[in-house]
Amino acid sequence: MKFKLIRPTLETPFHIDWAWFDRNHLNAESFVRGQLCYSCHQRFEKGLAVEEVDHIDPETGEVIRMDSLRESILAHCQMQPDYLAPDVPVMQAILRVFLANNNQPLTAVGLSQRLRRSDAETLLRLLTASGVQNGVVPVKL
Numbered sequence: 001m002k003f004k005l006i007r008p009t010l011e012t013p014f015h016i017d018w019a020w021f022d023r024n025h026l027n028a029e030s031f032v033r034g035q036l037c038y039s040c041h042q043r044f045e046k047g048l049a050v051e052e053v054d055h056i057d058p059e060t061g062e063v064i065r066m067d068s069l070r071e072s073i074l075a076h077c078q079m080q081p082d083y084l085a086p087d088v089p090v091m092q093a094i095l096r097v098f099l100a101n102n103n104q105p106l107t108a109v110g111l112s113q114r115l116r117r118s119d120a121e122t123l124l125r126l127l128t129a130s131g132v133q134n135g136v137v138p139v140k141l
Contacts, residue, residue, distance in 0.1 A: 008128050010120050013105035013139040016098045020135040031134065032069045035096050037077035044069070057102075064102070073099045090118055090126060095134040105139045 008014075021028035029050065036044065044050065048068070055064045055071045066074075077083055078100035084093050097106065097114045106114070108124040115123070127136060 008108075008124065008138050010108050010124055012124075013107055014098075014111075014127060014136050015105045015139050016095070016103050016135045017132075017137045018135065020132055020137065028135070029067070029069065031095075032067075032073070032099065035077070035092070035099055036069065036072060037080045037083055040072040040077055043072075055102075066102075070099060070102075074102060084115060086117055090115075090123070091133050091136075093117075094123070094127070094136060098136065 018028055020026075021031065033041070033044065051068050052065055053068045053071050055066050055074055056062070057064060073096075078096075082088075083100070084096060088096070093115055094111055097111055098104075101114075108120040108127065111123050112118060112120040118126075127133075
């Protein structure tokens with residue numbers, strides 16, 4: 001059986017593959033914790049437990065179960081003006097965009113529109129140049 005590798009394009013959707021962390025013996029919780037804003041990071045450092053919580057999607061009203069780290073990013077961190085500041089490295093900013101949109105797939109074009117600092121072609125090169133970074137991979141269709 002032959003497999004055909006398809007090179008990602010500007011319209012290829014990407015997302016965070018949480019299983020990538022396990023396969024690479026990395027702790028996804030530590031990765032997410034590192035993306036918290038300063039005030040949320042302080043709350044968890046002072047003993048706030050990481051636990052399963054209900055997050056209510058403000059647009060749909062849907063209740064989604066998730067860990068309290070990701071819920072903090074959705075409910076608070078992403079609203080902070082420095083969350084996607086220009087001094088945040090681009091690959092870290094890409095990870096933060098996916099965390100802030102609850103890991104909904106985005107293309108390089110969509111990422112470029114959210115980041116407003118890199119063109120889509122540059123982001124696509126970064127996403128595909130040197131293997132998987134931060135668990136961000138093309139969505140398997």
